[in-house]
Structures are given as structure tokens and as C-alpha cells.
Amino acid sequence: MCSACGFPPAIGHWTDAGGATPHDRLRIRFSRIALLKKLLQPHSIFVHEMGPSQGVQISNGRGKTVICEDLDEVWKQFELFTGSAFDPLNL
Amino acid sequence: MNEVDNRIKLIIVSGFLGAGKSTWLRHQLFENSYDLAHVIVNEVAVHSVDDVLLGAARRLDVLDGGCVCCDKKSQMKQLLHRICNERTSKSNNEQSKYLIFEMSGVADPGNILEAIQDDQILSRHIILHEIIVIVDYLHAIDQLREEPLALSQIQAADRILIAKAENFQPVQLAQLISTLNTINSNVEIKMTSFGVESEKPILPITNPIEIKFSNNNFENTPIHSVSLDLKKFKSDQNTWIVFSTWLSSLLYKHGEKIVRIKGVIKTPGGRLLLQSVKKIMQPPEKMPDDLPYYSGQDDDKIVLIGRSFNSTKILDSLDRFFKDA
Numbered sequence: 508m509c510s511a512c513g514f515p516p517a518i519g520h521w522t523d524a525g526g527a528t529p530h531d532r533l534r535i536r537f538s539r540i541a542l543l544k545k546l547l548q549p550h551s552i553f554v555h556e557m558g559p560s561q562g563v564q565i566s567n568g569r570g571k572t573v574i575c576e577d578l579d580e581v582w583k584q585f586e587l588f589t590g591s592a593f594d595p596l597n598l
Numbered sequence: 599m600n601e602v603d604n605r606i607k608l609i610i611v612s613g614f615l616g617a618g619k620s621t622w623l624r625h626q627l628f629e630n631s632y633d634l635a636h637v638i639v640n641e642v643a644v645h646s647v648d649d650v651l652l653g654a655a656r657r658l659d660v661l662d663g664g665c666v667c668c669d670k671k672s673q674m675k676q677l678l679h680r681i682c683n684e685r686t687s688k689s690n691n692e693q694s695k696y697l698i699f700e701m702s703g704v705a706d707p708g709n710i711l712e713a714i715q716d717d718q719i720l721s722r723h724i725i726l727h728e729i730i731v732i733v734d735y736l737h738a739i740d741q742l743r744e745e746p747l748a749l750s751q752i753q754a755a756d757r758i759l760i761a762k763a764e765n766f767q768p769v770q771l772a773q774l775i776s777t778l779n780t781i782n783s784n785v786e787i788k789m790t791s792f793g794v795e796s797e798k799p800i801l802p803i804t805n806p807i808e809i810k811f812s813n814n815n816f817e818n819t820p821i822h823s824v825s826l827d828l829k830k831f832k833s834d835q836n837t838w839i840v841f842s843t844w845l846s847s848l849l850y851k852h853g854e855k856i857v858r859i860k861g862v863i864k865t866p867g868g869r870l871l872l873q874s875v876k877k878i879m880q881p882p883e884k885m886p887d888d889l890p891y892y893s894g895q896d897d898d899k900i901v902l903i904g905r906s907f908n909s910t911k912i913l914d915s916l917d918r919f920f921k922d923a
Binding site: 519520521522524525526527528531534535538539542543545546578579582583592593594595596598 | 880
């Protein structure tokens with residue numbers, strides 16, 4: 508629970524599972540960001556990690572940057588930036 | 599860190615109107631199959647009779663006068679909040695381990711899960727354990743033909759129990775089972791008679807009955823399943839990262855085509871049970887490392903069930919994703 512507002516933080520996206528220790532979780536997060544960078548760069552979408560804080564920054568290379576809490580938001584933002592959703596079936 | 603998942607396990611009992619849900623549940627409660635279960639009954643009728651039938655439940659709540667899918671959704675959420683809240687204040691020994699939700703015959707299990715998942719608090723307290731669908735041997739085929747909802751219930755099922763088949767005709771029963779298997783190939787099918795479960799009898803081999811609706815909408819498109827074997831991508835630590843990234847992008851773009859996803863995947867933090875009902879992924883459940891009845895044979899195998907997708911394209915896409923990663 509957040510000590511400032513008393514509300515439980517978001518439960519975490521399902522993709523955030525998979526790490527038993529803080530080290531694992533951090534490693535998963537950084538590896539995932541590295542993967543996203545590779546995937547989205549060909550579409551001129553750039554991904555930046557935000558150090559130890561949750562979330563990831565994505566920018567369209569034309570001055571617009573948005574913080575995304577989880578992967579679903581990344582895909583949503585990608586669609587807003589590029590006009591079409593990222594399609595893993597048409598890589 | 600405490601690794602024990604203390605969330606209440608949700609068992610959804612679904613099935614079309616009059617299929618025999620309450621009969622089955624009443625017997626399970628009588629037999630005490632589910633330790634300290636909290637039972638919720640949803641009835642479309644204004645006056646519920648099920649709560650009278652289910653007197654054996656230690657903790658019982660009734661939502662009557664509407665279906666929890668739509669008009670009773672907020673009452674359902676309120677009730678679930680209350681149950682979770684009360685449960686938190688109890689000691690471990692007194693806490694209900696199972697929440698059995700007997701849905702009305704006209705509810706779609708997927709909608710209930712979506713409502714729970716969308717709620718910040720409920721999603722922390724409740725975890726889906728199993729969707730059990732009771733099927734009426736005498737009327738199932740007619741219901742499947744006439745009601746797309748009956749079809750959604752079968753698609754969502756983890757376990758199907760065929761009721762009212764005491765005087766079954768072998769060919770008819772075989773046809774029903776093969777039809778159910780066509781709709782949901784991944785499901786376990788058993789028989790139930792007045793709540794007592796038994797294995798399927800030995801039956802002749804028959805073809806499924808073709809289910810056709812009069813209007814040709816998306817719901818009628820045939821369902822395929824594709825099995826993803828992640829073992830071939832070398833079981834290093836990155837399997838989970840690459841696969842979950844791939845799957846989340848697939849769900850975002852093609853989620854409407856997905857009916858169900860289920861499987862076990864190895865991660866740095868242990869084995870995770872992945873499952874979705876439609877495109878809604880459940881929070882992955884961590885499986886204990888030493889299950890006596892499980893030797894790891896299903897690790898890193900994920901089954902994807904969906905409509906109008908191209909299995910080869912999906913497998914190629916996954917291959918490419920792993921190659922590029």
C-alpha cells in the first residue's frame with residue numbers, strides 16, 4: 508500500500524511475474540527493455556529505461572515522450588505514435 | 599519472502615439453465631470436497647431456490663434477480679469486496695480456501711473474470727482455480743445450436759461434466775463428447791450423476807455434430823488450437839522474457855481472436871501457470887517446485903485456442919521473435 512495515498516499500487520502486469528528475487532525482477536525488466544528497443548527501433552520508436560523506477564519511456568523521435576507503466580501501455584502508445592498496432596505476425 | 603499464495607481460489611461453476619449446476623454443487627458440499635468453501639449463487643429469478651438447496655454450505659451468499667454479467671455486476675463486486683475484506687481479518691485456519699461461484703445459466707464466465715481483474719483490490723485477493731461447466735446430456739446439442747452463450751461456456755471450460763446421462767445411448771453420448779472436444783479440445787470431460795462424478799464409459803468412435811447458426815457472424819468461425827513448444831528455444835532465462843513480450847503484443851493486436859490460452863512456463867522465479875479466458879490474462883500462478891504428480895513433462899508448452907488465426911503464421915512469428923531477440 509502506498510504510504511502517501513493509502514491506495515494499493517497497481518497489481519502489476521502479468522508479464523511482470525517470473526522473478527523470485529529483486530535481482531531477478533530487475534534483470535527481467537532490463538532485458539525486456541533491451542528487447543523492446545530492438546523491436547521498436549525499426550519503426551522509429553525509441554525506448555529508454557528509467558533506472559530503478561517502474562515503467563519505461565517511449566518516444567517518437569520528434570520530441571514526444573510518454574511514460575508507460577506496463578507492456579500493454581507500450582503497445583497502445585506505439586499505436587498512437589505510428590497509427591497502427593504493432594503486429595508480431597508481420598515482423 | 600513468503601512464497602505461499604494466500605489468495606482465495608475461485609472455482610466458477612457454469613452451465614446452461616437447468617444443466618444441473620446446483621445438484622452437482624450440493625453433492626460436493628455434502629462430500630466436503632472443498633475445504634471451508636464460501637459459496638456464491640447467482641440466480642436470474644427474483645427468488646432464488648438454490649440457496650435453500652445449498653444449505654450445507656458454511657458460508658453462502660445469494661445474488662438473485664439478475665445476471666452478474668450485466669445488471670448485477672456492481673452488486674457482485676460489492677459482495678466480493680465484502681467477502682475478501684472479512685476473510686482478511688480471519689486467521690489462516692478459519693479463512694475460506696475456495697470461493698465457489700455458481701453462475702446463473704445465462705452468464706458468460708469470461709465477463710466475471712474481466713470484472714475481477716479490472717478491480718485493483720479483488721485482483722489481489724482472488725485467483726482463478728478452475729472453470730467447471732455442467733452440460734445437460736439431453737439438451738446440450740440443441741442449446742449449442744440455439745444459444746451462442748452455451749458455446750462460450752464450453753469454450754471457457756477447464757472441466758466439463760455431463761449430467762443427466764443415466765440412461766445414455768452410446769452413439770448419442772459419443773457424438774456429444776466429440777462435439778464438445780471440437781469446441782474445446784483441451785478440456786477434461788467426465789460424467790456426473792446427481793453430483794457423483796465418474797469417468798466416461800467406453801464409447802464408439804463417431805464424428806462430431808456440426809453446429810451451425812442461422813446468422814454467419816464471428817462467433818461461428820471455427821476454432822483452432824495451436825501448441826507452442828518453447829523447449830526448442832533453449833531453456834535459458836530469456837525464454838520467459840521473449841515469450842511474454844511476444845504474447846502481450848499478440849494479445850494487443852489479435853486478442854479478439856483468442857478464446858483461451860493455457861500452459862506452464864519455466865521462469866527464473868519458478869514454474870508459472872499461464873492462462874487467459876478470451877484475451878484477459880490471469881495473473882500467473884506460481885506452481886510449487888515439487889509437485890508429487892508432476893514431473894515437468896508439460897513445462898514450456900503453451901496451448902493457444904482461437905478463431906480464424908493462421909497456426910503457421912503464429913509459429914513462424916514466434917520463431918522469428920526468438921531469433922531476433
